[in-house]
Amino acid sequence: MLVYTPTYDPDANRIEWLWRSLRRAATHTHRRQALVDLVADADRWAHTITPAQVLSQIGSPFAADQHPPVGEVLDHAA
Numbered sequence: 001m002l003v004y005t006p007t008y009d010p011d012a013n014r015i016e017w018l019w020r021s022l023r024r025a026a027t028h029t030h031r032r033q034a035l036v037d038l039v040a041d042a043d044r045w046a047h048t049i050t051p052a053q054v055l056s057q058i059g060s061p062f063a064a065d066q067h068p069p070v071g072e073v074l075d076h077a078a
């Protein structure tokens with residue numbers, strides 16, 4: 001079965017949820033004078049977020065705080 005998806009739909013694209021977190025942490029509040037400083041802050045953020053936090057951020061059913069009901073069949077990717 002094919003499912004139509006819009007060209008750009010940040011609410012349906014889970015990686016966008018993660019980028020939103022990065023933007024809140026590193027880019028929305030920046031007052032840096034050089035791009036290299038912004039990249040360094042983004043890199044620092046990327047090195048501090050744990051795999052469990054990534055799964056939780058994107059709403060993965062495999063995240064520790066996301067438990068699908070027992071017996072539920074997952075018919076989609078994380």
